Amino acid sequence: MKKIKRIFILLSVLLFSAFLLSCSKKEEESTSVSAEEASGLEGVITNYFQQIEAQDDEQLEESINSAYKAKEELFYNALSNYKNTKKDLGEFQEIEKVDVKKEGDTYVVDLHAKYAKRELIFHAALHDDYSGFSELSFNPVYSLSEKLFAAFQNMIVGMGTVFAVLVFIAWIISLFAHLHRWEVRQAEKRRKEMERAVR
Missing domain, CATH: 3.10.450 (Nuclear Transport Factor 2; Chain: A,)
Structure with a gap:
């Protein structure tokens, strides 16, 4: 069993090495x-x-x-x-x-x-x-400061967008409570109508 594990590990290392060597980028001289x-x-x-x-x-x-x-x-x-x-x-x-x-x-x-x-x-x-x-x-x-400023602007826009979407999703989730109340009211109406129909 130990020999099989060793052989498996050795083969894994060899395959991984071959994979890394085949993926290496050849630099053109x-x-x-x-x-x-x-x-x-x-x-x-x-x-x-x-x-x-x-x-x-x-x-x-x-x-x-x-x-x-x-x-x-x-x-x-x-x-x-x-x-x-x-x-x-x-x-x-x-x-x-x-x-x-x-x-x-x-x-x-x-x-x-x-x-x-x-x-x-x-x-x-x-x-x-x-x-x-x-x-x-x-x-x-572009200078380093210009690149950093552009990166900062992109970060602010990205984070602002994500924050706005999260707030919107939270608002939609908060509406589920109202949906539940509406379902309860509708179920009570149906129950009362069925009770009236039975009488």
């Missing part, structure tokens, strides 16, 4: 990019970013609508995100730097742009055959 490729990608991404940045609100809305009509979800989401974060950024000032690296079969480009209120990281990932974007996003960089 960043490989170096040649200077020509890096400068070419920097130029392409910088031009693309400047074209988007140069658009006014009306043109940006047209770009979003055309991406929606063409069912280009990647561009639609990225441009919508950019439009929604524009007010948090302020006025565009300059492009600070462009980082280019290759991860697996994808070129990853991060363009750091300086705005009046905060920095924006324009993240783009291109297939190694330059056939198109696999990732595209506009990520404003």
Whole structure:
């Protein structure tokens, strides 16, 4: 019996280890990019970013609508995100730097742009055959205090909602006493009516 337990424990540990190893995330190694490729990608991404940045609100809305009509979800989401974060950024000032690296079969480009209120990281990932974007996003960089304030606001709204729902549920439960009284009255009426009918 003890041998069976030991074998069972050993098999359990081995299966658990195999499970953990199979679930581990493989990190893709960043490989170096040649200077020509890096400068070419920097130029392409910088031009693309400047074209988007140069658009006014009306043109940006047209770009979003055309991406929606063409069912280009990647561009639609990225441009919508950019439009929604524009007010948090302020006025565009300059492009600070462009980082280019290759991860697996994808070129990853991060363009750091300086705005009046905060920095924006324009993240783009291109297939190694330059056939198109696999990732595209506009990520404003918020300070720790801004993140904490937003988290605090979300917590207050969430807790307030839960509290309101609990109060509403408690109110509904308190009405059950009135329901019980009504049922008792109805039962008494029926009993009296039956007594009258019997007489």
